[in-house]
Amino acid sequence: MGKNVRILAQLQEIDLKIDSTRGEKQALQEEIDSLEARVEEMRQAITGQNAELDAVEEEKRTLEENLAAEADAINRSEARLREIKTQKEYQAVSKEIAAAKKVKNDLEEQVLQKIARAEELKGIIGEKEKEMEEFASGSASLKEDLHVRIERLDADIASDTAAREAAAKDVSPSMMKRYLMLREKRQGLAISEARRGSCLGCNMNLPPQLFNSLYKVDNLVVCPHCQRLLYLRQEGDGTVV
Numbered sequence: 001m002g003k004n005v006r007i008l009a010q011l012q013e014i015d016l017k018i019d020s021t022r023g024e025k026q027a028l029q030e031e032i033d034s035l036e037a038r039v040e041e042m043r044q045a046i047t048g049q050n051a052e053l054d055a056v057e058e059e060k061r062t063l064e065e066n067l068a069a070e071a072d073a074i075n076r077s078e079a080r081l082r083e084i085k086t087q088k089e090y091q092a093v094s095k096e097i098a099a100a101k102k103v104k105n106d107l108e109e110q111v112l113q114k115i116a117r118a119e120e121l122k123g124i125i126g127e128k129e130k131e132m133e134e135f136a137s138g139s140a141s142l143k144e145d146l147h148v149r150i151e152r153l154d155a156d157i158a159s160d161t162a163a164r165e166a167a168a169k170d171v172s173p174s175m176m177k178r179y180l181m182l183r184e185k186r187q188g189l190a191i192s193e194a195r196r197g198s199c200l201g202c203n204m205n206l207p208p209q210l211f212n213s214l215y216k217v218d219n220l221v222v223c224p225h226c227q228r229l230l231y232l233r234q235e236g237d238g239t240v241v
């Protein structure tokens, strides 16, 4: 069997380990991202409610200004009333005052509604802020733990990458190119073990003659079904299983 293929099989083992570590790392990162997204979502909801509170308070201020203007007008009309001489004019101004008082009452009612709504919103905002702080502090240790695990995985990736580079030195550039292309096309598995007459990469039977040729040293054998490079796994004592 080709020496290159045996080295590539080892290399592939490292590559598969790196792939899986990277996948694990990504899953942890996604957990962190989703915790952060949850906090951000809560923060945005609070921002929205604060904007609503600002609007309600602005509306309340406008109503209060109108209310003050209405009260002034009533005071002026009442002062006028004292100087009126004719019955007819007196009735007309009295009518005006009654109408203005009704408007004033309506405005007072609206101000009270705005105050109630503002209080309600303040309560909701307070609750949501508390909820957000609790969630953020509750997930802080989990996030810390996830970061530590990611650091460990990064260290694993770094040492595996160093081992990979050391193994790759013994592979010819053309074989390396072939390996990388096959890995890309075959879901990361370029080199496949052949066992009991089958290719373990695609589980298809290999022609007996082809399988037997694997026992010959320095013979490069390709699976006719999946085009992966084949090798025989040898136990420590060198016997083929």
Ligand SMILES: [Zn+2]
Binding pocket: 192, 199, 200, 201, 202, 203, 204, 223, 224, 225, 226, 227, 228
């Ligand atoms: Zn195959």
